[in-house]
Amino acid sequence: MTRNPEPTRRLTTVGFVALGAVVLSSGVALADPSESEARERYEELQEELSELNAAYNEAQEDHSSAQAELEDLQAQLEQAQEELEAASGQVSVIVQGAYTGATHSSMGVLFGGEADTALQNIADLDYLSAGQQTVLADYVSGVEHAEELYNAAEATEEAAAESLESAETAMSEGETALDEQAEVLESLGGVDPIAAEAADGGGGSGSSGGTAAVSGDVQAVLDFARAQIGKPYVWGGTGPDGYDCSGLTQAAWAQAGVNLPRTTYDQVNAGTPVSRDQLQPGDLMFFYSASAPSHVGIYSGNGMMIHGSNPSKPLEEVSLAAYWDSVFTGAVRPA
Secondary structure, eight states: OOOOOOOSSOOOHHHHHHHHHHHHHHOOOOSSOOHHHHHHHHHHHHHHHHHHHHHHHHHHHHHHHHHHHHHHHHHHHHHHHHHHHHHHHHHHHHHHHHSTTOOTHHHHHHHSSOHHHHHHHHHHOTTSOHHHHHHHHHHHHHHHHHHHHHHHHHHHHHHHHHHHHHHHHHHHHHHHHHHHHHHHHHHTTOOOTTTTTTTTOSOOTTOOOTTOOOOHHHHHHHHHHHHTTTSOBOTTOBSSSOBOHHHHHHHHHHTTTOOOOSSHHHHTTSSEEEOGGGOOTTOEEEESOSSSOOEEEEEEETTEEEEOOOTTSOSEEEEOTTHHHHTEEEEEEOO
16 A cells, blocks of 8 residues: 655654754854853853743644644544455455455455556446445555554654654753753853843833833733742743743643743734833743744833743843843833
């Protein structure tokens, strides 16, 4: 029978992750970097690591969808097999009626080769009625369809598993690179730029909305997010013991009955866009790319944000001044 190994779901994460891995390896360490150069490289790695996390989440989503599709196809395959088994009895009767003393070996003569050959064999049996030929042809088509279902399910699962494995590998490499650069920066007397303003607590540049009244739903979002501060950042984490950036925002807004998508790529489209100077507590803030942001946090008022940045530090509330405002690309208000 014809085999069809092509997956039924388009999985693009493998290529994206591979690109991320190339980007991470492209930065050649300077022999004697200055503090500013070390800081700049750290910021680059932080952005690249954020992109790898977003790619990892996409791979997880693809894998979950592929597993669900596989289960559905397996159910369809089982149903097809049951129908074919029921039909085989009728086919056997036809063959035995056509041949004196025929046995099940006649089935092998008809169906032992490729589907096209079997269909031609059936057509050549001119002593069979048109109805009998239809039954036999349907039987062969059913067998071929069952094999196609099986191959499609298998290919989809394999592609998704490979994508997820590639994402995990790239993510691990990115985390190692960032940790090593953090040591270089510290050795030069530099301060972690993405957390340097965490204790500021002030409005920061362009702050707004810090004193705006919030609804009970938004307050529930903020209360939940603050309760997670100090928990570990976990790759692909959706709680309750740890979260990544979009896992935290998704869980927080669930407290208000809002079902946000899992990834930053989708969350950026899950609300009404708002400008930086119109931010209100609870709004989602996105960073690095306007069209495909790889990082998200919850605006908590007074120029502050609750988020998780990378595995080297826990979930925290940080000032948007300096670094985070410099890479801010957009915000939405979920509803």
